[in-house]
Amino acid sequence: MKVLKFGGTSVGSVENMDNVKSIINDGTKKIVVLSAMSGTTNALVSIAQSLKDKLPDDAISKIKTLQNTYFSTVDALLINEELNLEAKNYVTSIFDVLTACTYKTPSLLLDNEIVAQGELLSTFMFNAYLKQEGISSSLLPALDFMRINRVKEPNIEYIKEHLKKVIDDAPEATIYITQGFICLDADDNISNLQRGGSDYTATIIGAAIKAEEVQIWTDIDGMHNNDPRYVENTSPISDLSYDEAAELAYFGAKILHPQTVLPVREDGIPVRLKNTMDPEAYGTFITSNTSEVGIKAIAAKDGITAIKIKSGRMLLAHGFLKKVFEIFEKYKTSIDMITTSEVAVSLTIDDEKNLDKILTDLEVFASIEVDKNQSIVCLVGHEIVNHDDTFKLFQILQDVKIRMISYGGSKNNISLLVDTKDKINTLQKLNNYLFELVTL
Secondary structure: OEEEEEOOOOOOOHHHHHHHHHHHOOOOOEEEEEOOOOOHHHHHHHHHHHHHOOOHHHHHHHHHHHHHHHHHHHHHHOOOHHHHHHHHHHHHHHHHHHHHHOOOOOOHHHHHHHHHHHHHHHHHHHHHHHHHOOOOEEEEOHHHOOEEOOOOOEOHHHHHHHHHHHHHHOOOOOEEEEEOOEEEOOOOOEEEOOOOHHHHHHHHHHHHHOOOEEEEEEOOOOOEOOOOOOOOOOOEOOEEEHHHHHHHHHOOOOOOOOOOOHHHHOOOOOEEEEEOOOOOOOOEEEEOOOOOEEEEEEEEEEEEEEEEEEOOOOOOOOOHHHHHHHHHHHOOOOOOOEEEOOOEEEEEEOOOOOHHHHHHHHOOOOEEEEEEEEEEEEEEEEOHHHOOOHHHHHHHHOOOOEEEEEEOOOOOEEEEEEEHHHHHHHHHHHHHHHHOOOOO
């Protein structure tokens, strides 16, 4: 059995839902994971923000506007009167839940409850549409089997056990529809896998059922060798290893959730990235296999803060790095890049929530320099640290101020830290040199 995930754009209109129907209706059994319709999650986040801002009337107005949008979608999607009425009753029940939320005290739990409604809406409507088209389908409620533990990792054993039960209890079908992104936490509260988490849902399910393959369908034909938002004439990469895909996803390739490949790599379950708008395109195939040595792709991650930690007592000081890392652990802040010298450590973070507290603790034993508005530009490929021409690429960046370089920590990654204002220029120069055969 395969697992296919479709993102918000793929189910963002009646026409696109019809495309999805054509893709999945091949007579084979599969589990289909759906995101919320495009624009819905942003609208729900905005409703939650209005409640935090103590603007309940504004929230109710937004709820009514969104409800009318869904009524219009149901009318366009479902011409069968019985299914149309059933879907409108369901839509009404969801928006009753949202309206009830406006009377509750704002909290993270409330935010999670509000945002979860998008996936519930898209899956119910799409399942009704498949029934209308005479396709054998059944809903599998993700909140009945998808669960994370106290450190926000998927509880795989729980998921395996409960997913099997949910499938066994569901009406027999060729296509099983379920929600991406949403889950329960360790205390049975509604939670989620963060933005882009539907990809992660798909591979978690794929690992749980030992799927033949997991397919991630979006609106682009695979993972590209550079960011098409900033660089012209990028091209999809046909094949990537799990390591290469994970590096690209973590360092800014928006097509894939950073943790997507983790659940499936141990069992060697392949992940295929496909384009809903061009189903015949090859896309990107992610497996344990590695191919040619060299740089395959470039990605960039914004919102980076660099911290230089300098201490005159650091030279040969036992335990200095331990003290530094303990502070970041204390405030649950991950480090992206790190470089060291005899008297200083430079590192980067992408979460400033506890930055002031971190700096206060560091300043007890070191002097600190902070640079905000930085970007990590990441070059990814197989065995690139052993590639003869790797260092030639730095010649093309001689007019770019590089704040840090991380090289050697991974055989598949070289990371450069630059000011965000230099990011696009850096991406374009590297693209010209690496992929457009522009010589120095």
